[in-house]
Amino acid sequence: MKTDLFESPDFYNIDDLLTEEHKLIRSSIRDFVKKEISPNIEDWCQRAYFHEPIVKKFGEVGAFGSFVSPEYGGGGLDYISYGLIMQEIERGDSGMRSTASVQGSLVMYPIYKFGSEEQKKKYLPKLASGDMLGCFGLTEPDHGSNPSGMVTNFKDMGDHYLLNGAKMWISNSPKADIAVVWAKNEEGRIHGLIVERGMEGFSTPETHGKWSLRASVTGELVFDNVKVPKENLLPGKSGLGAPLMCLDSARYGIAWGATGAAMDSYDAARRYSLERIQFGKPIGGFQLIQKKLAEMLTEITKAQLLNWKLGKMMDEGKATTAMISLAKRNNVAMALDISREARQIHGGMGITGEYPMMRHMANLESVLTYEGTHDIHLLILGQEITGIPAFNLSST
Ligand code: TGC
Ligand code: FAD
Numbered sequence: 001m002k003t004d005l006f007e008s009p010d011f012y013n014i015d016d017l018l019t020e021e022h023k024l025i026r027s028s029i030r031d032f033v034k035k036e037i038s039p040n041i042e043d044w045c046q047r048a049y050f051h052e053p054i055v056k057k058f059g060e061v062g063a064f065g066s067f068v069s070p071e072y073g074g075g076g077l078d079y080i081s082y083g084l085i086m087q088e089i090e091r092g093d094s095g096m097r098s099t100a101s102v103q104g105s106l107v108m109y110p111i112y113k114f115g116s117e118e119q120k121k122k123y124l125p126k127l128a129s130g131d132m133l134g135c136f137g138l139t140e141p142d143h144g145s146n147p148s149g150m151v152t153n154f155k156d157m158g159d160h161y162l163l164n165g166a167k168m169w170i171s172n173s174p175k176a177d178i179a180v181v182w183a184k185n186e187e188g189r190i191h192g193l194i195v196e197r198g199m200e201g202f203s204t205p206e207t208h209g210k211w212s213l214r215a216s217v218t219g220e221l222v223f224d225n226v227k228v229p230k231e232n233l234l235p236g237k238s239g240l241g242a243p244l245m246c247l248d249s250a251r252y253g254i255a256w257g258a259t260g261a262a263m264d265s266y267d268a269a270r271r272y273s274l275e276r277i278q279f280g281k282p283i284g285g286f287q288l289i290q291k292k293l294a295e296m297l298t299e300i301t302k303a304q305l306l307n308w309k310l311g312k313m314m315d316e317g318k319a320t321t322a323m324i325s326l327a328k329r330n331n332v333a334m335a336l337d338i339s340r341e342a343r344q345i346h347g348g349m350g351i352t353g354e355y356p357m358m359r360h361m362a363n364l365e366s367v368l369t370y371e372g373t374h375d376i377h378l379l380i381l382g383q384e385i386t387g388i389p390a391f392n393l394s395s396t
Contacts, residue, residue, distance in 0.1 A: 008263060011301045017308055018080070025062075025081050029088035032061045037092035041215060042353040045093070048210065050217035052175060054096065055103075059130020063089065063100045065108035067249075072112065072120050073128030079314035083256035083307055090257030091264045094363035095216030097257040102171045103127060105250035107134030110180050110192055113245065114236030119194065123178065135176040137167035137221045138243050144169075145376050146391070148240050152183040152223065154193065161233065163193065163226040169370070173219035174206040180234075181221060182243050192234035192242055201226040212366040248324050251371050252314055255327035258367060259303045261360045262335035266296045268355050269342035276347075283345070292341045299338065303331045322384035329377035336364040 008030075015023065036057055044051055058064055066082045068074025075081070082104070090097035108127050111119055126132035143149040152165025163183060173179065179195045195202055201224040210218060234242070270293055273284030283289050310327050313319040339361040343350040351358055368374050376391075383389045 009266060009297055009300055010304070011297055012305065014304050014308055018084075021077075022080055022084060025066075025077070026084040026088055029061065029063065029085050030091070032057075032063075033088055033092035033096075037089075037096055041093045041096070042359070044215040045095070045359055046214075046353060048208075048214040050099075050175060050215060055099070055133050055175075056130040058100055058103075059128060063104075064128050064130060065104040065112070065124070067104075068108050068112050068124060068128060073125035074108070074112075078311070079252065080308065080311040082253060083311050086253040086257040087260035087263075087307075089260070091260035093215055094257065094261055094360065094367055095213040097253075097260075098171050098213060098216045099133075101250050101253045101257065102136055103134055105253055106136035106246050107178070107180050109246050109249050110136075110234060110242065111194070114192060114234040114242060116231070116235050118231065119234070123194070132177045133172055133175055135170050135172040135179045135221070136243075136246065137170050137173070137179050137181040139167060139169050141166060141168045145373060147182070147243065148190075150182065150184060150190070152181065153185070154183050154191075154228065155186055157227075160230060161193065161228045163195065163223040163228050165223050167221040169207070169218060170204075170221050171213075171216055171218055171370075173204045173221055174217050176204065179204075179221055181223070189238050190240050190242065191238045193228050194232040194234070195221075195223070195226060195228060196232075199226050199228065210366075212362045214362075244321070247371060248319070248321055251324045251328040252310065252319070254367060254371055255303075255310065255324070255331045256307050258328075258331040258335040258364065259300065259307055261364060262296070262300050262303065262331075262338040265335070265339040265342035265357045265360050266293070266300060268357060269293065269296065269345040272346050272349075272355070289345060292345060296338045296341060299334045303327075303334055306330065320384075322380055325372065325377040325380040328371065329374055329381075332364060332367050333374060336361065336368060339364060 062075050063085055066075035066077040066085055070076045086097055086101060089100050108124055111123050127134055138147050140150050154161040154163045177197050181193050181195050182190055184190055203222045204219050206219040273289050274282050276283045306327050310319055339357045343357040346355055379390050
């Protein structure tokens with residue numbers, strides 16, 4: 001019998017595929033999460049409280065933009081390392097992983113890939129260290145799954161741009177120092193702009209009343225004739241492909257992160273099933289409970305293998321958007337199912353904050369929707385298989 005199935009199930013010895021550096025990174029983030037997040041997360045979620053000091057601490061432990069070159073304050077690490085970091089943070093909480101993946105994949109990534117040298121030097125080191133928090137504005141009130149319809153726009157006023165419009169459902173926005181905002185120019189071409197807190201006409205109202213990701217702060221971005229300096233336009237890439245490239249990186253991280261949440265729920269369920277006695281024996285001795293545990297371990301093992309192979313392809317530049325969609329879609333749904341089953345195994349105790357599954361379950365409902373909904377990823381795969389886009393009625 002394998003003895004390591006409690007903490008971090010690794011049924012297929014996937015650790016054999018990791019380097020010593022990977023294992024070191026994983027254990028340092030795991031220790032960080034156990035010390036800084038796990039003892040507090042229940043309280044933060046119950047109070048819908050975003051613990052701002054965690055941003056600086058994430059920076060210190062190297063959780064932001066691990067793939068960015070050290071020249072700009074990043075870790076210069078590969079994509080397996082990035083995945084392991086997301087896995088370990090989301091094992092603690094999906095909302096905490098949101099904070100980290102937005103900062104890394106959605107704010108640092110576009111500045112790193114599409115920014116000018118001046119922009120990289122100005123923003124990346126501060127974002128990496130956690131001295132600055134960023135957010136990513138793509139979604140609008142009337143354009144979620146279909147960002148190409150966005151109406152947020154900017155006009156060239158000669159010595160500056162004038163930005164108008166609004167973004168909705170933006171992670172980190174109420175506390176962010178900068179926002180990477182996607183908006184159309186006068187020709188209708190999408191560009192990324194860096195908008196800084198304090199610019200006149202820029203506000204970030206908070207979204208209240210979430211039942212999900214309660215330790216992560218979410219809000220709007222409102223632009224009312226905001227004067228954006230011309231040097232704040234990301235010069236390297238325009239068109240919808242630019243934000244979609246950022247999403248590829250973030251969705252990849254989510255595939256690993258959701259696996260972490262599933263592993264945590266599985267760990268809790270296995271432990272409880274051996275401790276809880278009913279009808280004179282541990283409930284883990286009943287076939288129906290064993291079926292649940294066996295299926296959880298099977299699905300987690302499949303997801304781990306998917307993540308590792310996808311990570312390798314990310315590093316080789318061979319991972320396609322559809323491959324990333326498959327992993328994001330599969331692993332988030334898998335994690336949601338496992339958190340629900342693990343909740344059932346805990347009976348009534350499962351609904352309390354003493355155990356993590358109910359929180360993971362509520363969090364994963366957002367993860368199923370953001371970064372492309374479960375069904376949008378299905379349609380991305382459908383297009384890959386058939387060559388026919390099915391997103392709208394006029395698609396051919
Ligand atoms: P489509 O016509 O397919 O593509 C438009 C242009 O983009 C190019 N392209 C890509 N380029 C680079 N990388 C990719 N991955 C690319 N995918 C597409 C494409 O070639 C085309 O280029 P061109 O030159 O021909 O113009 O676009 P579409 O309008 O039909 O939309 C396709 C669809 C529906 C798949 C896309 O819009 C989509 O993915 N929608 C989902 C929206 C979404 O995921 N939003 C996420 C918002 S951010 C967020 O949720 C953060 S949560 C943060 C957290 O807390 O963790
Ligand atoms: P809609 O697009 O209106 O979709 C509603 C339903 O219709 C879904 O079930 C969808 O699958 C379905 N649907 C839509 N189109 C089709 C179609 N063609 N065929 C079949 N079904 C379809 N966005 C950001 O830009 N930055 C962020 O930081 C960010 N953080 C977020 C944090 C949270 C907590 C949440 C909940 C969302 C966040 N988002 C963010 C927004 C997120 O990306 C969107 O919610 C998501 O893309 C879906 O858009 P929507 O909510 O407008 O849903």
